[in-house]
Amino acid sequence: MKILVIEDDEQTASYIVRGLREHGHAADHTPDGRDGFLMAGSGGYDALVVDRMVPSLDGLSLVRALRSAKIDAPVLFLTALRGIGDRVEGLEAGGDDYLVKPFAFAELLARLQALGRRPPLAALTTTLCVNDLQLDLLKRTATRGGEKIELQPREFRLLEFLMRHSERVVTRTMLLESVWEFHFDPKTNIVETHMSRLRGKISRGGRDSELIHTVRGLGYVLRASSS
């Protein structure tokens, strides 16, 4: 992926750029909002990381300007301090995701990957398939190898999210935000318990290899078994 980082804090910027390059992405950086706008307009980026507070053109205005110029590269906002309503404000300006500093690099990477490879025809997709696991989004049913799996509504949403992002790491906070709409970090292991129940339901008694894998300290990944 080709990623533009608009961030005026040198240390954060080099931390992000170095990490992205290590993971095989092309990353450009500018500390200035106006330069960022010009680069984003001509650079053909797959995703943008934008700090809310950058000189000459603040992050919100920058993204609004990009959107009105019909540049629709996904934008992930970074902010040092999240005020009440900031997230909604960021999304309304045309941002796609929101991350509060300090953050783990792995979290940023997972979110960028989730943004960068969004299925383009998501609205028209009615079934999701990974191996023999199938999800019918209209009937809200799940089957594995033709056998019906009884899922609670929340479990269905959890599985749907994993399948839409199959082969990519989804973090615990991404799941909390998308599946439960919890924009905070609960002290209880609600993701873990729901995940273990979901696993139990789709594993079919351990006959097949596991589809859902835990990525230690980060989150989960739903991966088609290669065998």
Place this chain on the structure above:
Amino acid sequence: MHPVHRLVRTASFRFAALYVLVFAVSALVLGEAIFVAARANLEQQMALGVQTETTFLQDEFRQKGLPALLTLVQLRGREARALDYLVQQPRGVRLAGEIPANPGLRPGWTNLIVSGEREEDGRPERVKALVTDLGGGTLLAVGDDLNRVSEVEEAVTSALAWTVGLAAILGIGGGVLLSRAFLARVDAIARTAEAIIAGDLTHRVPMRGTGDDLDRLAGTLNRMLDRITTLMESLIQVSSDVAHDLRTPLSRLYQRLEDARDQARSVVDYEEAVEAAMREADGLLETFSALLRIAQVEGASPRAGFRQVNLTAIVESVVDAYQPDAEDAAHRLTAQIEQGVIVAGDQELLTQAISNIVENALRHTPSGTRIDLRLHESSGDAVLVVDDNGPGVAEHDLPRLTNRFYRSERSRTTPGNGLGLSLVAAVTELHAGHLLLRNLAPGLSIALHLPRVVKSRPLGREDA
């Protein structure tokens, strides 16, 4: 400032002065109107009297002749409050009466000077007279004293002067008294403010208990001061709590790093030490962001980002999220949720607050505890009650549960930072609601009341 200057500059004094001025002007206008009306009336009466007398004398002259007229004039001239008379032959020869003869007299109304001095006040007597021709150049003049009109004028003027003068004295005196009373009370407020500026927050504006406007102002000021004092105290409390509660994890972090420096010999040792240090740092960051969040919520202006929030959906989603956890810990989590309870609020904050309440109940009770959650609407308020039958909280600890970093003796060993219910309290405050903590003996009951239910739909269900 000079005390007299201060007095004159008070609002009450200015009001009094203005009032006196308005009164004086209206009294003058009224006086002038009375004056004009009275003079016109008096002059009319005088003219009428003079005319009647003239007609009477003319009749006498015609019937009885000149000598009878002369006798009659002399007779009437001697009466008390007599009119003034003159019977004159051509070329200015006076036959009777006290008005001096005047060869220039012509029939009709005219003003004359009768004598050098009046007997009462020594002013020249001015007379308004009606002159008639009796035939053959003999003239009859009947007049009345014009000074009578002036006397009335003077009486009215002096009454007016007294009225205005007295009103001014009373008004200004009253204004001074009023202003001094007012100034004394303003001074009391100012003294309180000065004392507080000087650093003594215990001062309050004295109240008289009369319930008048200044008393009410004093009451409001005192309540404002109470609020400021509470805020100051909580600020001091929070700063010392933060310092105290962050020292422990920071020193643990320091010890781990020190240990690693002194003891670690292999890469594995170092990795372990780094992991442990990162965990400590994570905990610290989490505490900081929780504190920051509470501060943001407390500092936010209500209704800034408020929208219609489906409380039913939030509570259902929270119950749904914690149900598996509760089951794993062998808690019994039950919920009775009224459908379609909608309030004006902040979705994210309400979700977090409600999660915190449920989490609090889950984490501070032993397994087997029942946790009952009820959401309903009651007289315009949305009410969320979370009851448990766990060990509960000591009565004297109840008011402190929402304090930052407060953790009861029993919960000190469980993980957590003691900020969960502080956030709940802050969110409740932001939504102008109130939080009720009760001891159920056994167990704890937390009731969250949120005002402004937008609407409550008994039917239909909105899934989160």
